[in-house]
Amino acid sequence: MTDYEIPRPTSGDVVELILEDHRLFEALLRDLRDATADREAARAALSAVLIAHGEAEESKVYPNLQRKDAITDHEAEHGEEEHAEGNEALLALLECKGTDTQKFDDAVEDLATALNHHIGEEEQTILNPARTEVSQEVREDLGAKWTAERNRLLDEGAGSLTNVREIVAKAHKDGLLPADDEDE
Template sequence: MTDYEIPRPTSGDVVELILEDHRLFEALLRDLRDATADRAAARAALSAVLIAHGEAEESKVYPNLERKDAITDHEAEHGEEEHAEGNEALLALLECKGTDTQKFDDAVEDLATALNHHIGEEEQTILNPARTEVSEEVRADLGEKWAAERNRLLDADAGSIDNVRKIVAKAHEEGLLPADDEDE
């Protein structure tokens, strides 16, 4: 695994749990920019938690918020598109051989750009409505379901490069990412 301790909550308000992961992403991005940090370990930790977090949101949180009319189909789909963009940027970072190259630094910044945009938007358009339009009881229930799925995915090594490749390929097939025939 990594030298990074990834928190594994099992319950809580889903909004607070998601926000805690967002702060973790930001801390890991700072380490990825720090030449004195263990960048390989930070990359592995970010990959694991980012994939587990996003996949758990898409399967456990977004559909429930849609059913509660807290978010629209469009907001959920947009969130999934942004996860796909972040996953594609993550894959580029995972494919960097070394962690002390300009290619690596550029890949970190591409991922940071995608992630920071998504975090800001998700906190405003998905988490705020969840706070105001969904009961504490439902948020706690969603928190438990999201945390269980996130932990299951962490245990299943969801952040492995092979799994990230599969997730990105699936996003292309589903039209969440634009075709990139010229890259193949």
């Protein structure tokens, strides 16, 4: 992972921190599409930061925004469903043997579609209310909690194939993803 240094902030406005990760996801997706890039390193970096980011949002950010009435239970649950869909697309990408196949390219596009949809929706329906309904002090507190959890998950190798498989299996079990036997 020499080519991709994942930023590890420890504080800041949670909205800005999440937006910085969203821009990082977009840059990594561009590299995954680029045949001259180190696609293996980009895939590993995206897996690590995507999983750490989403898991930290679900445990530290969404519940706090719900308690502050900035977002509804439905918005938080929808965000979790979209994380699950993105994680499932990430798993398909991680399971590709090589990075120079049509299967890999298709998996990159499936992940990009899921991720771009989620980023757009989250920025409008979760981050905008966080900007307007939650004080700067609370956003800073959430930023510290979110970055601490995100960094802990990065340290633990959250983006490993084994961990992503477990997260996707749990999402199926919890009903966040439909049972799709035909994909097995």
